[in-house]
Amino acid sequence: MPSPSRPVLPLRPELAGLEPYGAPQLDVPVLLNVNENPYPPSDDVVADIAADVAVAARGLNRYPDRDFRALRVDLVDYLARESGVRLVPEQVWAANGSNEVMLHLLQAFGGPGRTVLSFAPTYSMYPEYARDTATAWVAGRREDDFTLDAAAAAAAIKEHTPSVVLLASPNNPTGTALPLATVEAVLAAAAAVEGGCVVVVDEAYGEFRRAGVPSALELLDGHPNLAVSRTMSKAFGLAGARVGYLAAAPALVDALRVVRLPYHLSAVTQAVARAALRHAPALMAQVGSLRAERDATVAWLRAQGFTVADSDANFALFGPFDDRHAVWQGLLDRGVLIREVGPDGWLRVSIGTPEEMTAFRDALVEVAGL
Numbered sequence: 001m002p003s004p005s006r007p008v009l010p011l012r013p014e015l016a017g018l019e020p021y022g023a024p025q026l027d028v029p030v031l032l033n034v035n036e037n038p039y040p041p042s043d044d045v046v047a048d049i050a051a052d053v054a055v056a057a058r059g060l061n062r063y064p065d066r067d068f069r070a071l072r073v074d075l076v077d078y079l080a081r082e083s084g085v086r087l088v089p090e091q092v093w094a095a096n097g098s099n100e101v102m103l104h105l106l107q108a109f110g111g112p113g114r115t116v117l118s119f120a121p122t123y124s125m126y127p128e129y130a131r132d133t134a135t136a137w138v139a140g141r142r143e144d145d146f147t148l149d150a151a152a153a154a155a156a157i158k159e160h161t162p163s164v165v166l167l168a169s170p171n172n173p174t175g176t177a178l179p180l181a182t183v184e185a186v187l188a189a190a191a192a193v194e195g196g197c198v199v200v201v202d203e204a205y206g207e208f209r210r211a212g213v214p215s216a217l218e219l220l221d222g223h224p225n226l227a228v229s230r231t232m233s234k235a236f237g238l239a240g241a242r243v244g245y246l247a248a249a250p251a252l253v254d255a256l257r258v259v260r261l262p263y264h265l266s267a268v269t270q271a272v273a274r275a276a277l278r279h280a281p282a283l284m285a286q287v288g289s290l291r292a293e294r295d296a297t298v299a300w301l302r303a304q305g306f307t308v309a310d311s312d313a314n315f316a317l318f319g320p321f322d323d324r325h326a327v328w329q330g331l332l333d334r335g336v337l338i339r340e341v342g343p344d345g346w347l348r349v350s351i352g353t354p355e356e357m358t359a360f361r362d363a364l365v366e367v368a369g370l
């Protein structure tokens, strides 16, 4: 019976009864659940960002630069320093988080009658982008150790003929990075799809990769169907600013320009991102210590008898637990919030400060009776 509290709304049937996505945001002392950088920006960086925001505020009666040209130039410089690959601004795109970049990709290259393929377990937002753009979602499988078999991936592409393949590297929630040979095999299979297929390598955790692990940015030259997505939310320590970006061939970027909303990147966001990029070395000063803390956490968990996925990211997936929810709850009761995500029986912990990791280990010893 319709009533003011239960109106009849023409909700898309596939959205009926669904809850919005998101990790619980709980106010506890130790937050190790959404892979943030635990170190806030320094006073210097804060002052510089604030000064640039003040300048931007003086122009807020005007719409911002729709094409954020200056920010793209800064991102090109940053990527050149970070990965050794020099692009041109026409190869870079940005949006409010790489989540929005992904949405742009599926708006341009997905849609009704088309398929997006990924390999599970992977980022839980991917099926939601597919759903929201009315694109069919197919999840291929990773191996038991969460690596991706190149031949199996190529076969899945041949079978499902997707218009988009999403590969997270390092993957979330497993932390596993893909060898470039695997990405190349996927690109070759994608090139054979009639009508074309865009391969997206989501490098949200790219800056945490171990020494010697290359970035897919190195494959951009010669692969017009490759898009490499990055974010300022993780290693960069700027999750609250909502800035994600992508590198690809200019023609691919041009397609994204068609589907974006006008002025999607506010003048304030552009100012914050540019000021932060000037301070990239300071903001990323802790990446080395976070990597070391990650390796120590993985080693400690293994020494306790857990299985832990190899991680090139700032988190570790560990298990198995008969009742992972009880363990998650037990940690939460001790003030430590981690994430119940991934295959059944596994838990994911983000890498925090040394003090936070001590709190995590102490709580886990109590809860798991180690």
Ligand SMILES: *Cc1c(COP(=O)(O)O)cnc(C)c1O
Pocket: 035, 096, 097, 098, 099, 100, 123, 168, 171, 172, 202, 204, 230, 231, 232, 233, 234, 239, 242, 243, 244
């Ligand atoms: C955290 C994360 C992102 C980043 O999302 P933003 O919208 O940039 O904050 C993207 N991809 C994966 C796999 C992630 O885990």
